[in-house]
Amino acid sequence: AAGVIQSPRHLIKEKRETATLKCYPIPRHDTVYWYQQGPGQDPQFLISFYEKMQSDKGSIPDRFSAQQFSDYHSELNMSSLELGDSALYFCASSSPAQGGNEKLFFGSGTQLSVL
Amino acid sequence: DQQVKQNSPSLSVQEGRISILNCDYTNSMFDYFLWYKKYPAEGPTFLISISSIKDKNEDGRFTVFLNKSAKHLSLHIVPSQPGDSAVYFCAASDPNTGFQKLVFGTGTRLLVSP
Numbered sequence: 001a002a003g004v005i006q007s008p009r010h011l012i013k014e015k016r017e018t019a020t021l022k023c024y025p026i027p028r029h030d031t032v033y034w035y036q037q038g039p040g041q042d043p044q045f046l047i048s049f050y051e052k053m054q055s056d057k058g059s060i061p062d063r064f065s066a067q068q069f070s071d072y073h074s075e076l077n078m079s080s081l082e083l084g085d086s087a088l089y090f091c092a093s094s095s096p097a098q099g100g101n102e103k104l105f106f107g108s109g110t111q112l113s114v115l
Numbered sequence: 116d117q118q119v120k121q122n123s124p125s126l127s128v129q130e131g132r133i134s135i136l137n138c139d140y141t142n143s144m145f146d147y148f149l150w151y152k153k154y155p156a157e158g159p160t161f162l163i164s165i166s167s168i169k170d171k172n173e174d175g176r177f178t179v180f181l182n183k184s185a186k187h188l189s190l191h192i193v194p195s196q197p198g199d200s201a202v203y204f205c206a207a208s209d210p211n212t213g214f215q216k217l218v219f220g221t222g223t224r225l226l227v228s229p
Contacts, residue, residue: 004158035219042119042204042219043159058216090158103149104217106158 002027004107006091012113013081021076021110025093031055032074033104034066035090043090049074078112086114118142119207121220128227134192136223138205141186145207149217150179150190153202162203163190195227 005024013019025032031050035043036059045058049068060066063081068074078085088111092104120139128134138148146167151159165172165179165188172179178191192199205220 006158040221042117042221043217045216045218048216056216092158103161103164105161106151108156108158 004091004093004105006089006107006110008110009108010111010113012115014115015081015083017081017114019078019081019112021078021089021091021112023074023076023091023093023107025072025074025091026095026105029093029095029105030072031094032068032072033092033094034060034074034076035092035106037088037090037109038084039087046076081114083114086112088112117221118145119205119218119220121203121205121223123223124221125224125226128195128225130197130227130229131194134190134195134199134225134227136190136192136203136205136225138188138190138220139186140188140207142207142209142218143186144209144211145218146210147208148179148181148188149206149208150177151204151206151219152199153204153222159204192225195225197227197229200225200227 007022033048034046037043046060048056052068064078066076088109090109092106149164150162152162153159163174163177165181181188202222202224204222206217
């Protein structure tokens, strides 16, 4: 079965650079979520989209922005990168038809390293 | 402020025995709880969930118990298998803040030895 696809798997950037992370949800899933997991920390909710509209916002810095496109894929744009942005970024998707929004299906994550 | 806590960072169990992973929460508004399993280099995988109207949910070798008065839930794996070795995250959702914002614990690394 198709899963949530994230690209790239690994990304190395320098301070003050920009990065774009991509997420392709499971087919027919209409909701996408972004989570950030720092080293040794729990995943922290960043932002979510439902039907291409931002549905909720968590602890996402102003330097970050995200959007969901017409094909439901989502991109997380990160600018003026800081060392503290180094983390594993997970994307997840869900569909109300598949047991409710609570059940999230996660991608394998993008490991971002800021040098 | 950690609303979901998993106080044991690691747990070692022998194959065939029971694994018990614990999770405590502080937000009394949480009404839905989930357990996710995470292997290295992979995203978390949904394992089992429980609504606050229940105190037990069972799925094969996995059972989740919820004690609302103690704000505590636990995941029981019986019998434990080496393939169960992974990091287990407890998560909760508050209907007032939306299902989207799952709040995760810091995880417990389970090691099941043959």
